Amino acid sequence: MTSAREVEVTCPCCGAAFNAPELMSTNTFGGRTTDLHARAVGFDPIVFMVGTCPQCGYTDYSHNLIKGDIILTDDLKRRVFDELTPHLPVEQRINPALCYEFLAKIAQWRGTDPLKIGDLYLRAAWCCQDYGQQQGEHSNRLAAIAYYKRWLDHTPLRDEEYFVITYLVGELYRRVGNADSAREWFDRVLDGVGAEAGEKLQRIAELARQQRDDPKEML
Numbered sequence: 001m002t003s004a005r006e007v008e009v010t011c012p013c014c015g016a017a018f019n020a021p022e023l024m025s026t027n028t029f030g031g032r033t034t035d036l037h038a039r040a041v042g043f044d045p046i047v048f049m050v051g052t053c054p055q056c057g058y059t060d061y062s063h064n065l066i067k068g069d070i071i072l073t074d075d076l077k078r079r080v081f082d083e084l085t086p087h088l089p090v091e092q093r094i095n096p097a098l099c100y101e102f103l104a105k106i107a108q109w110r111g112t113d114p115l116k117i118g119d120l121y122l123r124a125a126w127c128c129q130d131y132g133q134q135q136g137e138h139s140n141r142l143a144a145i146a147y148y149k150r151w152l153d154h155t156p157l158r159d160e161e162y163f164v165i166t167y168l169v170g171e172l173y174r175r176v177g178n179a180d181s182a183r184e185w186f187d188r189v190l191d192g193v194g195a196e197a198g199e200k201l202q203r204i205a206e207l208a209r210q211q212r213d214d215p216k217e218m219l
Contacts, residue, residue, distance in 0.1 A: 020051030
């Protein structure tokens with residue numbers, strides 16, 4: 001089962017004290033979805049991996065907040081106050097999806113690799129899915145697609161990671177209801193993985209074919 005605790009931390013942006021979650025244990029007994037979400041039995045561990053300051057909205061991975069050595073530039077602090085603080089919910093718990101959306105924005109301001117930003121938006125989408133927030137799930141999947149495509153455009157290697165992300169773009173398009181784009185991206189995997197490719201690449205190609213022709217929720 002997934003277990004977590006709360007640890008008091010100090011916000012590196014505004015100096016407020018707040019409780020950040022700390023993941024203590026988890027599992028992967030819930031299987032894996034075809035958009036590559038490793039499910040746990042019990043609570044989803046990703047909701048315990050980030051913490052958001054309820055005063056200003058600064059968000060970071062919990063282990064960074066607990067370690068307590070984060071140094072922020074004045075420009076990043078200003079952007080947090082200007083662009084995140086106004087979107088904090090009033091008198092209610094911060095939704096995990098919003099935590100990941102905030103973390104994705106901060107990652108953008110820091111110039112983080114588009115692949116990692118795409119992953120953050122995908123996690124936000126997973127949180128929205130679990131909370132029944134269809135509009136947020138849709139918009140975060142589209143944001144993930146945009147950053148994954150940006151990464152693919154600047155990645156010279158055609159290795160396993162490249163084809164996993166290409167497949168994932170197709171699967172995310174399928175999940176937002178864009179069947180034509182989904183097929184296009186699944187076909188890119190099938191066209192790019194030749195018969196001589198290794199076992200791992202062949203599995204990616206088979207998954208792309210399955211999700212194109214007879215899609216399933218779980219791997």
